[in-house]
Amino acid sequence: MSEVHSPAIVYISPAELVVHPKLIEIYGENENRPALEKSISEKGILESLKVSARTGVNVVLAGKCRLQIARQLGISAVKVEFVESSSPEEDLKLVLDFNLHREGGKTHYQKFHEGQYWESVLRPQAKERQRESARRLNESKYSNLNTSIDENKIQLNKGKPVIQEVSENLRISVGSYHKGKKVFEYISQLRNLQKYKAVVALEAEFNRSIDAAYKFVCNQDICDQVIDLIEADEIGSISDGIAWMRNGDRNPFRRFQIGQVYQFKERLRTELEIVGRVIGITNEFVVFGLRNLVNMNLEIVNLRPRQIDAELQDEPSAEQRERILHLMEKFSDVFPVQVSLAELLKLPNLTDKEEVLLRMYESDVFEKTWEDYKSQMQAMEMSTNRKKDNIRAA
Numbered sequence: 299m300s301e302v303h304s305p306a307i308v309y310i311s312p313a314e315l316v317v318h319p320k321l322i323e324i325y326g327e328n329e330n331r332p333a334l335e336k337s338i339s340e341k342g343i344l345e346s347l348k349v350s351a352r353t354g355v356n357v358v359l360a361g362k363c364r365l366q367i368a369r370q371l372g373i374s375a376v377k378v379e380f381v382e383s384s385s386p387e388e389d390l391k392l393v394l395d396f397n398l399h400r401e402g403g404k405t406h407y408q409k410f411h412e413g414q415y416w417e418s419v420l421r422p423q424a425k426e427r428q429r430e431s432a433r434r435l436n437e438s439k440y441s442n443l444n445t446s447i448d449e450n451k452i453q454l455n456k457g458k459p460v461i462q463e464v465s466e467n468l469r470i471s472v473g474s475y476h477k478g479k480k481v482f483e484y485i486s487q488l489r490n491l492q493k494y495k496a497v498v499a500l501e502a503e504f505n506r507s508i509d510a511a512y513k514f515v516c517n518q519d520i521c522d523q524v525i526d527l528i529e530a531d532e533i534g535s536i537s538d539g540i541a542w543m544r545n546g547d548r549n550p551f552r553r554f555q556i557g558q559v560y561q562f563k564e565r566l567r568t569e570l571e572i573v574g575r576v577i578g579i580t581n582e583f584v585v586f587g588l589r590n591l592v593n594m595n596l597e598i599v600n601l602r603p604r605q606i607d608a609e610l611q612d613e614p615s616a617e618q619r620e621r622i623l624h625l626m627e628k629f630s631d632v633f634p635v636q637v638s639l640a641e642l643l644k645l646p647n648l649t650d651k652e653e654v655l656l657r658m659y660e661s662d663v664f665e666k667t668w669e670d671y672k673s674q675m676q677a678m679e680m681s682t683n684r685k686k687d688n689i690r691a692a
């Protein structure tokens with residue numbers, strides 16, 4: 299039973315709380331807050347979670363990280379302060395109000411998520427002020443009061459411009475807000491187009507520097523090409539893409555593509571195979587995967603283009619690579635299998651033992667074993683959930 303300390307504050311189980319979806323949308327489902335976790339593990343949760351019970355469900359409006367850490371640490375009850383709310387809109391407003399100056403810092407992307415909300419709230423208010431101002435000024439024309447229209451304007455136009463107020467709420471300059479808003483909107487467009495690799499890369503650049511991300515988005519020619527390169531897995535970051543594009547045809551990296559196999563004129567080291575596969579391209583290096591002939595493991599070598607004295611070879615493992623890619627799609631929910639198959643793709647060719655492994659993954663025996671295991675796990679999960687339901691009911 300909950301222990302009541304004031305009309306609004308109680309201690310309840312984390313299992314009885316759900317997080318407002320807007321908190322997850324803005325800040326992510328799981329955040330890494332080591333300092334907060336250390337504090338809670340040593341001192342407990344000092345500040346109460348803000349919760350709305352408007353719908354009969356205990357919805358966390360502030361304290362998502364504290365709740366997450368409490369669950370990780372196995373804390374049985376957390377301090378909760380219930381707040382009054384009469385509508386979903388008021389719930390949302392409280393979420394943003396409570397988290398306006400959130401401790402632990404916010405990324406630029408998170409801030410502009412909040413800015414989007416503040417604009418939606420403040421713009422209607424500003425329009426209403428303008429309508430009221432126009433009405434009052436119109437009335438003043440027929441007023442016998444000795445108040446000038448100019449004085450009325452000064453009084454009636456009080457209130458900051460929306461952009462300025464939003465910028466102050468987010469603690470950034472108006473100029474940075476204008477720039478960041480353009481980047482934020484472009485990220486949203488990429489997400490709608492399901493270009494998720496580009497979303498991750500541009501969000502990382504945005505969090506690093508609003509100005510750099512803005513300049514990138516404004517240079518449409520470079521931006522479009524870099525986005526395409528990221529989506530094609532040819533580069534991994536905005537900075538790598540910009541360096542790639544600016545070098546143009548003189549770019550020494552341009553002749554290399556991920557997946558190509560090269561035969562070196564001399565071994566890079568005596569224990570390494572003479573052929574290697576391109577598995578990555580960065581701003582500085584072409585990354586090769588080569589086999590170590592002593593232990594037969596994969597070895598990663600970073601080479602600058604001028605260091606590469608090698609000739610492009612025909613693909614030696616086309617049929618095997620096609621099979622690997624098919625298996626990766628088939629077992630997309632089996633992480634260890636995904637890892638082993640991804641490593642095989644980095645090698646220039648496969649050994650007999652690795653071919654046996656590939657055939658095992660392709661065999662009916664492996665698939666049946668995996669399906670049986672999934673069925674057992676689902677049955678165990680259902681049994682566990684039934685037990686939990688029975689405990690709650692008791």
